[in-house]
Amino acid sequence: MSREFSFAVSRRSLLLAGAGLALTPQLRSRPARADASGDIRITVAPGRAGLVGPDHPQTEVWAYGGTVPGPVVRLRQGEPARIVVENRLDEDTTVHWHGIRLPNAMDGVPGLTQPTIKPGGTFTYEFTPPDAGTFWYHPHADSLQQLGRGLAGAVIVEERTPVPIDRDVLWLLSDWRLTSKAQIAAGFGNAMEAAMSGRIGNVVTLNGAASSEEPVRAGERVRLRLVNGALARIMALRFEGHRPVIVAIDGQPCEPHEPEGGRIPLGPAMRVDVVLDMQGEPGRRYAVVDDFYDGHSYELTKLAYGGEPRLQPRVLDAALDLPRNPLPEPDLASAERHELLLEGGMMGGMKGGMGGGPPWAINGMSMTGDGQAGMAPALTFQRGHSVVLRLRNDTAWWHPMHLHGHSFRVLSGNGVPAPHRRWRDTVLMAPKDTIEIAFVADNPGDWMLHCHVMDHQVAGMMTVLRVA
Ligand code: C2O
Ligand code: CU
Numbered sequence: 001m002s003r004e005f006s007f008a009v010s011r012r013s014l015l016l017a018g019a020g021l022a023l024t025p026q027l028r029s030r031p032a033r034a035d036a037s038g039d040i041r042i043t044v045a046p047g048r049a050g051l052v053g054p055d056h057p058q059t060e061v062w063a064y065g066g067t068v069p070g071p072v073v074r075l076r077q078g079e080p081a082r083i084v085v086e087n088r089l090d091e092d093t094t095v096h097w098h099g100i101r102l103p104n105a106m107d108g109v110p111g112l113t114q115p116t117i118k119p120g121g122t123f124t125y126e127f128t129p130p131d132a133g134t135f136w137y138h139p140h141a142d143s144l145q146q147l148g149r150g151l152a153g154a155v156i157v158e159e160r161t162p163v164p165i166d167r168d169v170l171w172l173l174s175d176w177r178l179t180s181k182a183q184i185a186a187g188f189g190n191a192m193e194a195a196m197s198g199r200i201g202n203v204v205t206l207n208g209a210a211s212s213e214e215p216v217r218a219g220e221r222v223r224l225r226l227v228n229g230a231l232a233r234i235m236a237l238r239f240e241g242h243r244p245v246i247v248a249i250d251g252q253p254c255e256p257h258e259p260e261g262g263r264i265p266l267g268p269a270m271r272v273d274v275v276l277d278m279q280g281e282p283g284r285r286y287a288v289v290d291d292f293y294d295g296h297s298y299e300l301t302k303l304a305y306g307g308e309p310r311l312q313p314r315v316l317d318a319a320l321d322l323p324r325n326p327l328p329e330p331d332l333a334s335a336e337r338h339e340l341l342l343e344g345g346m347m348g349g350m351k352g353g354m355g356g357g358p359p360w361a362i363n364g365m366s367m368t369g370d371g372q373a374g375m376a377p378a379l380t381f382q383r384g385h386s387v388v389l390r391l392r393n394d395t396a397w398w399h400p401m402h403l404h405g406h407s408f409r410v411l412s413g414n415g416v417p418a419p420h421r422r423w424r425d426t427v428l429m430a431p432k433d434t435i436e437i438a439f440v441a442d443n444p445g446d447w448m449l450h451c452h453v454m455d456h457q458v459a460g461m462m463t464v465l466r467v468a
Contacts, residue, residue, distance in 0.1 A: 005431070031091075032071035032153075034199060038082065039124075040073060042095075043082070044117075044151065045088035052210050056182040058131050060148035062089060068208040069172045069229065070137070070153025077157050079327075083125045085117060089146075092116035095125060096140040097155060098269060099251050099407070099425040102127035104445025107404055111373035112446050116141050120423055127425030131252025131407070132159040132327035134225040134271040136172070136355065143370045144231065144454040145188045148199065150174070152229040158324055165275065166220040166311065170207065173266070173300070175230035177201035189458065195346045195359040197397060198232030199456035204290070206301055213304035218282045219311030223247075224274050228266040232453045234398055234428065235266040236292035241280055248273035250422035253322035267400030267428035269452035275320050283307050295433070327407055327423060328440035334437060336388035338379055339363075340449070341433045342429070342461060347396040349375040358460030360395075360451070371448060377466035378449075381441035388438045393429040399456060402426040403465070405447040408439035426452055441467045 032040045047063035050056075050357065064070025075081045087093050091285040094116055096108035106127045107113040115125045129135075129369045137156040139146035154172050177185040177199060193199055199264045203210060216222065222242070226234055250271050259265075264272055280286050291297030358366035363378055381387055390413065391401055406423050410418040413435050427435055450462035 005408060006299065019271035030067060030071050032065065032073045034132055040081065040083045041086070042070065042083060043086045043088055044093055049208055050149065051176060051205050051208065052182050054179070059182050059184060061184070062146060063150055064087060064137075064153050069174065070151070070152040072170065073137065073153060073155045075129050075155065075157045077129060077160055080126065080128045084122055085125065086122045087117040087119055092117055092118055092141050093139045093146060093151075094123070094141045095137050095285065096404075097125065097127070097135065097137050098154065098402070099133075099135040100127065100129050100157075100408065101131060101405060101443060102129070104405065104441040104443070104447070107445070107447070109371035109404070109448055110141045112371045112375060112448070115334075121143065129157045131251055131323065131327070132157045132323070132391075133248055133253070134170075134191070134227060134273055136227050136229060136269075136271070138229070140259050140370050144199070144458050147454060148177075148188055148231050149184055149230070154225070154227055156225070161323070163223060163322060165223040167222045169222050170225045170227070172207055172227045173235065174205045174208070175201040175233040176203045176205065178203050189455065191359075192457040195344070198453040200233045201230070204230075204233070204298070204300060213285060213302040216278045216280075216303045216305055217311055218278055218280060218305050219306055220278045220314055221313070222276045222278065225275050226264065226266060226272045226274065227272050228268050230268050230424050232268060232455060234268065234400070235290045237264045237266065238262055238289045238291060239276065239286065239303070240289065241275060241286040242278075242303070244274035244276050247275050247320050247322050248271055249394070249422055250407065250424040250426055252327065253324050254422050255420045256320035257420050263291070264426060267398070267426060267452065268454075269400055269426045270424075270428065273322075278303070278305070280305050282310060292464055328442055330386035330388070330409060330438040330440050332386065332388065332411075332438060335388045337388045337390070339390045339392060340378070340463070341391045342391065342395055342399060342401075342451075344460065345395045345397045353459045360456055360460035362449075362461060362463040365463060367462040367464070368460050375446070375464045377446060379465040380466040380468050381440060383444050383467050385441050386438065387441050391427070391429060391435045391437065396431050398428065398430055399451040399453065399461065400426050400428045401449065402452045403439075403449045404440045405443045405445065406441070408437040411436040411438050424434045443467055
């Protein structure tokens with residue numbers, strides 16, 4: 001019920017991304033270029049993007065490297081990277097490398113881990129990604145507006161040995177609230193929305209453009225990297241006529257498995273890598289549908305088979321298991337155990353009350369904004385200790401909860417053990433869910449734990465965990 005209410009506000013049924021959009025061939029998800037010294041340079045600046053096709057004006061956006069989404073940052077597992085970010089916006093920014101287990105000083109949280117990058121300033125992020133997989137980058141300053149105006153890009157950390165597939169494909173999905181002139185609607189940080197499902201938009205783009213079809217070839221095996229870069233929209237993708245196999249979640253390989261009910265859930269900030277065998281008929285088209293919200297399903301795109309003859313399966317009998325990343329296994333017997341209670345929101349006894357305090361809280365505390373200096377940690381762990389956290393969602397809303405600096409293993413949901421060796425950095429909690437996660441607190445520093453519905457984060461659903 002709460003769901004319907006939130007939707008009435010925002011979903012005018014994808015007013016622009018409806019049927020009949022021509023496929024606009026354009027350069028999408030270009031790789032980031034390294035300079036002579038090997039540094040990757042990314043400029044953050046206002047720009048324009050053709051989000052909804054040639055029949056509509058271009059949209060004024062904020063962009064990394066001039067494109068929406070930003071250039072794909074391709075790194076190699078275990079090899080040092082230097083990424084120089086230059087801020088040409090009129091406001092401060094930072095970059096958070098979501099899901100990458102990096103040193104605290106490179107985590108991009110304003111005040112807490114670094115000073116913001118001032119207009120005209122630069123900051124050099126240096127880290128060595130320990131894990132191969134699909135990650136992403138986005139601002140952690142004025143996050144609601146900066147992400148909502150287009151600042152997001154994928155990070156692909158390549159395995160040391162190539163994975164046997166025919167094609168590696170990225171779909172970075174973004175959700176926009178556009179006006180009828182295809183401009184980004186004002187009203188970021190609406191208090192009513194913040195206490196409900198957040199700023200859900202009316203146009204979903206795939207690699208920066210509404211998509212009517214994505215070309216595929218019969219017989220090929222594709223590794224499809226799905227990234228939900230939306231502010232608030234939860235997605236659940238179905239591939240008509242196909243049987244995707246999930247091989248990694250939030251960058252971390254899992255036991256290959258077919259999604260429950262054929263539906264791949266993707267909360268904001270979550271990634272899923274699937275192996276997709278293109279077993280359809282040459283010349284045919286198959287819908288890819290997002291049906292997360294009851295009564296509001298829509299077609300994200302179509303898999304469009306070309307007329308070429310079926311590719312001979314070269315790799316079909318290869319195992320789908322990706323090489324595991326070097327994650328420390330938590331010791332459940334000796335782990336310290338803590339509970340974090342998520343509270344507030346509409347129909348959940350708004351924490352600040354209707355009187356105007358922040359609507360959300362974790363363990364009774366509301367940290368608001370994007371991170372700041374001097375935030376007292378809710379919990380402090382000794383470095384190297386195993387930790388079990390029980391997250392209890394005492395609200396009427398969904399929350400994709402993200403922990404910085406660590407990947408965690410999901411132990412159980414509502415008392416039921418979680419299958420498939422699932423590691424994550426963001427876990428989607430349904431209303432009233434209780435989820436247990438475990439990890440080794442091996443990365444020293446102050447780390448954010450927050451909801452990745454940006455309106456929820458900035459309105460109090462955020463806290464800090466310290467690894468001392
Ligand atoms: Cu992707 Cu603190 O977030
Ligand atoms: Cu939330």
